[in-house]
Amino acid sequence: MNSIKQNTQKKMIIDTDPGIDDAMAILLAFQSPELNVIGLTTTFGNVPTAVATRNALHLCELAGKEDVPVAQGLLTTLRGVVKLRVADFVHGSDGLGNTNPPEPKQRPIDLSGPEFLVAKVQEFPGEVTVVALGPLTNIAKALELDSNFPKKVKDIFILGGAFFVNGNVNPAAEANIFGDPEAADMVFTCGANITVIGINITHQVVMTGREIEELGKCNSKFGKYLCKALPFYYDYHLRSYNTDAIYLHDPTTVVAAIDPSLLTYAEGVVRVQQEGLCRGLTLFNSTTKKWAQPTEWCNKQPIKVAITVDAENVANLIKARLMAL
Ligand SMILES: O=c1[nH]cnc2c1ncn2[C@@H]1O[C@H](CO)[C@@H](O)[C@H]1O
DSSP: OOOHHHHHHEEEEEEOOOOHHHHHHHHHHHHHHHHEEEEEEEEEESSEEEHHHHHHHHHHTTTOTTTTTTTEOSSOTTSSOOOOOOHHHHHOOOOSSOOOOOOOOOOOOOSHHHHHHHHHHHTTTTEEEEEEEEOOHHHHOOOOOOOTHHHHSSSSEEEOOOSSSSOSSSOOOOHHHHHHHHHHHHHHHSSSOOOEEEEEHTTTTHHHHHHHHHHSSSHHHHHHHHOOOOOHHHHHHHHHHHSSSHHHHHHHHHHHEEEEEEEEEEEEEEOOOSSSSTTEEEEEEEOOOOOOOOOTTTTTTOEEEEEEEHHHHHHHHHHHHHHHO
16 A cells, blocks of 8 residues: 555544445445554444454454454443343344354454543544444543544544434434433534434445345355355344344444535534433434523534435445445
8 A cells, every 4th residue: 555545535434333235334444545553442332342342353353454453442331231142133143143153363453442532632632533332421521531533533423312303222322322321412512523323323334135245156255255254234234123134324324424525414412311211312403493591402512423325326336336346
């Protein structure tokens, strides 16, 4: 890779809990000439953090990207709670559709995920894009470690939340936000340049059963690899949504970071319900009403919330890149 090309590429850190759609997103990022993936940080959600780290290392090795550092993130939520309910029914107990990936040869680096995030925005101020594909614990911890993190990071693209639609863990909450609502609320209101892609968007970007078969038949290494893990993810969608297609949550978020113009956005303050029945609910203030009394949404920095997507072109880009040789 020559330095001219590297200079025009976005420096990206992917915070991830692989996860089948995370695996698609990571391989897509590696296949994208616009991106220079400078590291992966791992979190819990689809799998426990230790499994996420193993899978992140494995995916780097599969892609011949052993030089990409993997930093293990926090094992618990910001409040120290171990998330017992991992999504093995979505991704299999190994996170990769029960395909039993080989033990990676590489090890995670000595820095923790949050320490790595802080170090990289310090090294490249205004240049690092963070793509967050799991609960937001590592990013929130990075905010605790460095209060200037929001100013130093270029932007943060977050897969999370359900805006004007039901959640996927329960009618109120989407899985990543539900995984650590306190962290999510901290991140959404931290003042950084944030774009949120919720399941109101990602449920429109799909790969059908037939397309999964085509992925397996093509000669691409990533396509052949993914089509072994995808049937598990497909079965979950068939069972849960009665649909002959999978939702491309995490890859859509990587595409948004590559080309934000494929989506449209509304700007407003987002807060997260912390307790009770609707714990994990994302509530976007879309009104311009001047409230009679100050609200918990006042005096916070607005963020961008995706409201429409060019689903066909986003899905086509994902498929083309995963099928590329
Ligand atoms: O029902 C579910 N429970 C938990 N996690 C889920 C479920 N459906 C999808 N995901 C995972 O959570 C993120 C999107 O919310 C995606 O990473 C997806 O793989």
